[in-house]
Amino acid sequence: MKFGNLLKKELRELITKQALISMVFTMVLLIVMGQIMGGAMEEGFDTSTITLCNQDDSEFTAEVLKKIDASQSTKINYVTFESDDYAAELERLDIKNAVIIPQGYGESITEKKEPALIKFVSKMSTAGLASSMSTISGSDVISEIQTVCMNEIMSKNYGLTEEEIALIREPMTTVEYTVNDGKTAQVSASALGAISMMQSMIAPFAIFFLLLMAAQMIMTAISTEKIDKTLETLLSAPVSRMSVLSAKMVAAVISALLNALFMIVGFALYMVGMMGSAVNEISTAANEMSGVDVSVMTDSITGVGQAMAELGISLTPLSYVLFAIQLFFTLAIGLAISLILGAMATDVKSVQTLIMPIMIAVMIPFFVTMFTDVNAMSPVFKVIIYAIPFTHTYTALTNLMNGNMLLFWGGLAYQIIFFAVCMFLAVRMFTTDKLFTMSFSAESAMKKRGKKTVSNEQ
Amino acid sequence: MAAVLEVKGLSKKYPKKDVFAADGVSFTVDEGEIFALIGPNGAGKTTTIRMISTLIQPTEGDATVAGHSIVKEPDKVRENITYLPDEAGAYKTMTGNNYLEFMASLFAKDKDTLEKYIARGKAICGLGDRLEEKIGGYSRGMIRKLLLARAVMTEPKLAIMDEATSGLDVINALEIRKMIKNLAKEQHMAFLLSSHNMLEIEYVSDRVGIMTGGKLMVVGAIDDLKERYEAANLEEVFERVVKDNEVR
Numbered sequence: 001m002k003f004g005n006l007l008k009k010e011l012r013e014l015i016t017k018q019a020l021i022s023m024v025f026t027m028v029l030l031i032v033m034g035q036i037m038g039g040a041m042e043e044g045f046d047t048s049t050i051t052l053c054n055q056d057d058s059e060f061t062a063e064v065l066k067k068i069d070a071s072q073s074t075k076i077n078y079v080t081f082e083s084d085d086y087a088a089e090l091e092r093l094d095i096k097n098a099v100i101i102p103q104g105y106g107e108s109i110t111e112k113k114e115p116a117l118i119k120f121v122s123k124m125s126t127a128g129l130a131s132s133m134s135t136i137s138g139s140d141v142i143s144e145i146q147t148v149c150m151n152e153i154m155s156k157n158y159g160l161t162e163e164e165i166a167l168i169r170e171p172m173t174t175v176e177y178t179v180n181d182g183k184t185a186q187v188s189a190s191a192l193g194a195i196s197m198m199q200s201m202i203a204p205f206a207i208f209f210l211l212l213m214a215a216q217m218i219m220t221a222i223s224t225e226k227i228d229k230t231l232e233t234l235l236s237a238p239v240s241r242m243s244v245l246s247a248k249m250v251a252a253v254i255s256a257l258l259n260a261l262f263m264i265v266g267f268a269l270y271m272v273g274m275m276g277s278a279v280n281e282i283s284t285a286a287n288e289m290s291g292v293d294v295s296v297m298t299d300s301i302t303g304v305g306q307a308m309a310e311l312g313i314s315l316t317p318l319s320y321v322l323f324a325i326q327l328f329f330t331l332a333i334g335l336a337i338s339l340i341l342g343a344m345a346t347d348v349k350s351v352q353t354l355i356m357p358i359m360i361a362v363m364i365p366f367f368v369t370m371f372t373d374v375n376a377m378s379p380v381f382k383v384i385i386y387a388i389p390f391t392h393t394y395t396a397l398t399n400l401m402n403g404n405m406l407l408f409w410g411g412l413a414y415q416i417i418f419f420a421v422c423m424f425l426a427v428r429m430f431t432t433d434k435l436f437t438m439s440f441s442a443e444s445a446m447k448k449r450g451k452k453t454v455s456n457e458q
Numbered sequence: 459m460a461a462v463l464e465v466k467g468l469s470k471k472y473p474k475k476d477v478f479a480a481d482g483v484s485f486t487v488d489e490g491e492i493f494a495l496i497g498p499n500g501a502g503k504t505t506t507i508r509m510i511s512t513l514i515q516p517t518e519g520d521a522t523v524a525g526h527s528i529v530k531e532p533d534k535v536r537e538n539i540t541y542l543p544d545e546a547g548a549y550k551t552m553t554g555n556n557y558l559e560f561m562a563s564l565f566a567k568d569k570d571t572l573e574k575y576i577a578r579g580k581a582i583c584g585l586g587d588r589l590e591e592k593i594g595g596y597s598r599g600m601i602r603k604l605l606l607a608r609a610v611m612t613e614p615k616l617a618i619m620d621e622a623t624s625g626l627d628v629i630n631a632l633e634i635r636k637m638i639k640n641l642a643k644e645q646h647m648a649f650l651l652s653s654h655n656m657l658e659i660e661y662v663s664d665r666v667g668i669m670t671g672g673k674l675m676v677v678g679a680i681d682d683l684k685e686r687y688e689a690a691n692l693e694e695v696f697e698r699v700v701k702d703n704e705v706r
Contacts, residue, residue, distance in 0.1 A: 005563045009549065016551050228547030233605075236511040236541035236618075237564040238533065433514035437472055 003243045010251030013224075014217055015258065023262040030266030034273025050141050051077045051098040058106025060152065067148045086121045097122035099141055109149065110156075118142055180311040180402075187307030203397050207327065208366045209263050211334045211390065214256030215358045218335050219342035221248055223351045226343060231435075241430045249335050256331070312403060319400040322408065329415040330393040334358065336422035340429060344440040354440060365391035369398075386411075389418045462538075462616050462648040463487040463510065467519035470505050479505040481672040482519065487616065490646040492638060494659045496696060497669035503652040504544070504620060506669070510650065511541040511618055524615045537565075540609040544620040544652075547601065554589035554596070554604055555580070558611065565612040575611045582637065583607035598625040606634060610641055617641075618650045623658060635662045660692040668699045675699050 050068075054061060069076060079098060081089045090098065100119035108116035120142060154160045154168065176188035225231035234244060341354040365388050368374060374385050374395060385391050392411030399408040429435050468483045480502040487493040495503045508514045510521050512532040520527050526534035548557050558579040559572075566572035580589060583603045593601065602625045609617050622638070623631035639662060641647045653659050659666060660680055667677045676683065676699050680692055689695045 002564060005560060009552075009560050012556075013549060013551055229543040229545065230547055230549060232508075232511070232513055232543045233541060233546060233561075233608075234564075235513060236536060236539065237561070238536040239564045240533070436508070436514055 002239050003247055006239065006243055006247035007251055010221065010247050011254060013221060014251055014255040019255070023259055027262045027266035027269075030263075030270040031273060034270035037270075037273065050075070051079055051093075051095045053079050053081045053098050053100045055081070055103045056101050056105040056107075057103075058110070060106030060110050061101055062106075064145065064148050064152060067152075068145065087123075090121065090123050099145070101145075109153065118145065178307070178311065183311050185307035185310040187311075192308065192311075203323075204366055204370060204394050205267060206260055206264050207330065207390075207393055208362060210256055210260040210327075210331060211362045212359065213259040213263075214252050214331055215334050215338040215362075216355060217255055218248060218252040218338045219345070219351055219355055221252065222339055222342035223345035223348075226345065226435075227347060235435075242427070245339070245426065245430045248339065249332075252335055252338075253331060319397075322400060322412075323396050326393050326396045326408075326412055326415070329412065329419050330390055333389050333415060333419045333422055334362070336419065336426045339426050340422070341440075343429060343435055344438050346439045350440050361388050362390055364388060365394050369394040386414075389415050460489055461486040462489050462491075463493075463521065463523055463650060465506070465510065465519075465521040468506060468509055468516050468521055469518040470502075470509060470514065471517045478502075478517070478672045480509065480516075483669070483672075483674045484519075485667050485674060485677050487648045487650055489615075489648055490642050491665065492642050492649040492651065492663045494651040494653060494663040494666045495669055495674075496653060496656070496659055496666055496692075498700060501669040502672040503669055505672075507541075507618055507620055507650065507652055511539060512536055513541075538615040540612060540614040540617050542605055542609040542617070542619040542622065544624060546605055548593045548596075548604060550594035551592065553592055554583070554585055557593060557604060558583075558589070558608060561608045562611065578613075579607045579611035582610060584633075599627060599630055602626055603630065603634075606637075610637075610647065613645060613647065616648045616650060620652045621655075622651055622653065623655070631658070638662055656691070656693040656696060666692070668696060670700050670703045675703055 052065075054065065065076065077095075079093050079095065081098075081100065082092075083089060090096070098121050100121065102117055102119060105116045105118065108114055150169075151165055154165050155162075160168070175186065177184055178187050178189045178192060222231075225234070235241060338355075338358060341358070342351065345351045345354055365385060368377075368385055369391065374382060374391065377385065392415055396408060396411065399405070399411070429438070464486050465484050468480055469478050470480045471478045483502070483506050485493070495506065497503050505514070509516050510523070510528060512528050512535050516529065520529050522528070523535045524538045526538065528535050549560075552560065555576075558576050562572050562575035562579065566575055583589070583606070585600060585603060588596070588600065593604070596604070602623070606619075606622065609619065623634050626634060635658060638649055638651075642649055651659070651663065663680065665677065665679050666683065667674050669675065676695075678686070680695075683689075683695045684691065687695045687698045689698065
């Protein structure tokens with residue numbers, strides 16, 4: 001009963017209305033950002049309508065445009081430029097971009113037998129990604145015109161049939177195989193790389209937030225109790241110190257998980273919002289332009305999943321369970337260290353200073369594992385990075401996926417030992433008067449540093 | 459009357475400090491008695507109080523509360539005491555009611571006792587409807603009244619209070635002093651107080667102990683001490699004891 005009341009009290013302290021509002025706000029912000037980014041990309045990828053200004057009156061050009069008109073995918077919006085002032089023309093016609101086929105385009109190809117000139121004008125509407133996307137879509141349109149031109153030249157000048165042209169355009173099909181751990185599967189290594197990168201992006205991001213949230217929560221909880229002297233009242237009441245300690249830790253885990261859940265849902269929806277529409281657009285555009293069936297692309301994605309299973313690099317339910325155990329110990333270590341550090345705080349400022357070591361210990365392996373392979377580092381760095389207990393959780397998914405079980409179990413064993421030591425220290429602190437005698441004040445630390453500087457100067 | 463608190467040669471030396479914060483402190487507090495520790499800043503009052511409250515462990519000596527040793531049976535001691543620290547706060551996200559309920563739940567062994575404690579707490583604090591509000595919006599005086607009510611609602615054998623009326627205005631402080639006197643007289647609760655306010659101590663306490671430099675110099679009933687030091691009031695007694703000690 002007492003533990004339940006303590007836990008309820010801790011949760012009430014941590015999960016306040018304000019905290020919930022900020023969690024929901026962060027999630028909504030991420031979703032909205034994803035939608036905005038997705039919308040911008042969608043706009044950029046819009047290739048269904050071409051604004052075209054044809055200034056060439058040759059038969060060849062007329063034939064090419066007829067063919068493009070006939071293709072169902074692209075609608076041409078014909079416009080006429082009255083001058084060479086492109087800025088004024090785009091403004092007048094209220095369009096963002098236009099492909100210009102200049103006078104002599106057809107003649108250049110058919111008579112002079114030399115490459116013709118084609119122009120693409122686009123207005124820089126937004127800074128960054130969207131504007132560069134619009135340029136990409138412009139070049140896609142031009143390459144479509146180019147394809148039709150090539151087909152025309154090959155059939156008119158050389159009398160080739162449609163089949164012959166198709167063969168020239170695609171004389172071979174590549175079949176890629178990837179080998180891993182003695183197994184072979186029909187899949188391209190780059191496709192595998194892209195998928196495992198997506199996996200290794202989301203998991204560390206979640207761990208990173210979970211750890212920092214939990215650390216910050218328990219540090220604030222314990223230091224506030226100490227500063228407000230509510231801890232003295234609580235610990236002089238007939239309640240076991242272990243239940244006070246465990247209630248604090250359980251509450252921090254619960255609120256950190258809640259926080260991480262909002263964050264991850266937000267982040268996932270952000271990715272879906274941003275990438276989802278773009279992926280759709282690309283596949284639709286690819287389908288319409290080259291006549292490739294979308295189902296083939298979907299098949300190829302499922303194919304990658306199968307190939308991963310064949311290669312033994314996919315995650316089984318057991319790997320997820322092992323990963324969860326790993327994550328639990330990481331969180332427990334983070335909480336135990338935060339508890340010890342938080343109990344040393346004598347004011348709010350010192351909480352901010354005391355959280356630094358945890359932030360650094362969480363951030364270093366986060367970035368190292370994201371940008372490089374720890375095993376490929378020099379032995380000294382390898383030892384340093386592996387000595388940080390959090391590293392083993394960042395590398396756990398990759399180790400489980402690639403079947404490096406020795407590294408996984410070694411990491412887990414190290415974490416369990418590390419946790420036992422931290423917990424021993426935390427319990428010792430809570431059951432002795434260390435909780436009230438240990439202190440770290442940011443101000444006194446500053447003063448000491450100041451004194452040292454002064455004495456050095458003297 | 460039986461002694462509720464017996465302090466026997468209690469000493470505390472903090473790590474990295476050369477001197478004892480409390481040095482061989484001994485005194486007793488009887489049932490229904492109000493005993494006050496007075497002394498200048500750093501005299502060792504709070505250290506002594508914290509040891510008796512089982513928050514810190516003594517380096518030497520022991521104390522018993524209702525027969526239980528603070529060193530060997532701190533859990534039993536905690537069942538018999540309540541402690542009100544100086545300048546203490548309360549959980550800001552809780553309402554006054556929530557706070558009383560939470561604290562009572564740590565002491566009560568059954569539902570009936572729990573409800574009795576809560577009802578007493580509500581009546582003693584005198585905050586009325588304000589108990590429905592979050593503590594975050596309370597004034598310092600309101601928080602102190604809530605904490606005082608919390609400290610006595612469970613009818614502990616010994617209530618330990620560091621600067622009981624700090625932050626309260628004259629009227630409220632007067633009420634609290636009366637309340638302490640009544641509880642000692644009618645409920646036979648023992649009180650261990652610590653204060654800088656000599657007027658308050660003179661009004662409320664039965665006996666005082668004057669501490670300086672970690673040592674308990676003098677213990678006695680207020681009238682006896684005034685007579686012994688030929689002083690008009692407790693302030694003068696205090697001044698003489700502290701000065702005598704400095705001269706030595």
